[in-house]
Amino acid sequence: MAVNGAVTWLRRAEEIDGYDLSASDSEEVHVLAVDDSLVDRKVIERLLKITSCKVTAVDSGRRALQFLGLDEEKEANGFDGLKVDLIITDYCMPGMTGYELLKKVKESSAFREIPVVIMSSENVIARIDRCLEEGAEDFIVKPVKLSDVKRIIDYMTTDFREGEERRRGINKRKLRD
Amino acid sequence: MERNPLRRQLQIMRKSLFDQGYLDEQFVQLEELQDDSNPNFVEEVVTLYYRDSARLILNIEQALERKPYNFHKLDAYMHQFKGSSSSIGAKKVKAESTLFREYCKSGNGEGCMRCFQQLKKEYATLRKKLEAYFQVARQAGPMETACRPK
Numbered sequence: 001m002a003v004n005g006a007v008t009w010l011r012r013a014e015e016i017d018g019y020d021l022s023a024s025d026s027e028e029v030h031v032l033a034v035d036d037s038l039v040d041r042k043v044i045e046r047l048l049k050i051t052s053c054k055v056t057a058v059d060s061g062r063r064a065l066q067f068l069g070l071d072e073e074k075e076a077n078g079f080d081g082l083k084v085d086l087i088i089t090d091y092c093m094p095g096m097t098g099y100e101l102l103k104k105v106k107e108s109s110a111f112r113e114i115p116v117v118i119m120s121s122e123n124v125i126a127r128i129d130r131c132l133e134e135g136a137e138d139f140i141v142k143p144v145k146l147s148d149v150k151r152i153i154d155y156m157t158t159d160f161r162e163g164e165e166r167r168r169g170i171n172k173r174k175l176r177d
Numbered sequence: 178m179e180r181n182p183l184r185r186q187l188q189i190m191r192k193s194l195f196d197q198g199y200l201d202e203q204f205v206q207l208e209e210l211q212d213d214s215n216p217n218f219v220e221e222v223v224t225l226y227y228r229d230s231a232r233l234i235l236n237i238e239q240a241l242e243r244k245p246y247n248f249h250k251l252d253a254y255m256h257q258f259k260g261s262s263s264s265i266g267a268k269k270v271k272a273e274s275t276l277f278r279e280y281c282k283s284g285n286g287e288g289c290m291r292c293f294q295q296l297k298k299e300y301a302t303l304r305k306k307l308e309a310y311f312q313v314a315r316q317a318g319p320m321e322t323a324c325r326p327k
Binding site: 036050092142 | 263
């Protein structure tokens with residue numbers, strides 16, 4: 001899982017100008033948090049802010065897709081906005097489940113590289129496996145703890161930084177085309 | 178032991194909430210998210226919980242007035258209620274929610290009804306205790322109940 005995340009980050013960074021040392025304008029990771037529960041949204045938002053992330057919290061998969069600009073029914077309003085670096089979504093939601101959201105993100109050429117983490121109160125192996133098979137980066141069992149969020153943000157930002165250092169080393173030797 | 182009487186009272190109330198099983202470790206997790214920039218975080222979350230719970234309890238009550246019971250719907254409501262109860266560390270309420278869902282899964286209407294009455298009692302008790310706790314907390318001023326590791 002961590003390896004996939006590292007590769008994902010590396011690939012994204014390489015697609016952008018080789019000299020560019022940061023894929024996003026700021027150091028902060030921008031997380032899109034999706035949960036229909038008011039209480040859980042408040043908690044996850046706080047957990048992410050404490051881990052120094054920028055957070056956008058929405059209450060449904062539909063709104064998450066709208067935010068990304070993927071919703072078919074509403075026209076993308078050309079909102080470029082903040083790039084999303086990570087999606088954390090609840091599994092059980094009315095309307096679109098977290099699993100369905102995961103699939104939609106992974107099916108999209110524009111957004112499939114964004115790591116998606118699933119949260120669920122139910123610790124069901126079959127569910128976890130299904131999400132990981134569909135491309136989820138990780139799976140958190142609720143209630144969410146600070147250590148869960150720290151773990152995820154840590155290995156993502158570490159992989160990115162390590163990836164950057166590796167890339168810089170390679171670019172020094174390699175000719176850019 | 179706190180020398181300040183209000184803080185001492187707060188400590189005692191807090192300990193009792195845990196010792197008597199009303200709250201679990203998740204409440205401590207919330208306390209660790211509280212700091213000078215967010216000094217009332219726990220109370221804010223709990224206040225949202227009351228709002229959410231009131232809605233869900235009403236929904237369940239209305240659903241229990243319609244026979245035959247729609248167990249699927251009842252379970253869905255309780256799943257939400259269990260989730261938010263779990264998120265604030267409401268241990269006894271969470272346990273009753275779990276039981277209610279068991280009754281839903283086995284289609285036991287009587288069980289659901291009985292369990293729901295018990296759940297409402299537990300919820301009311303917890304709410305009363307937490308309201309008293311936060312009232313003292315506000316009077317006592319900022320207090321280090323749990324230290325967030327830096």
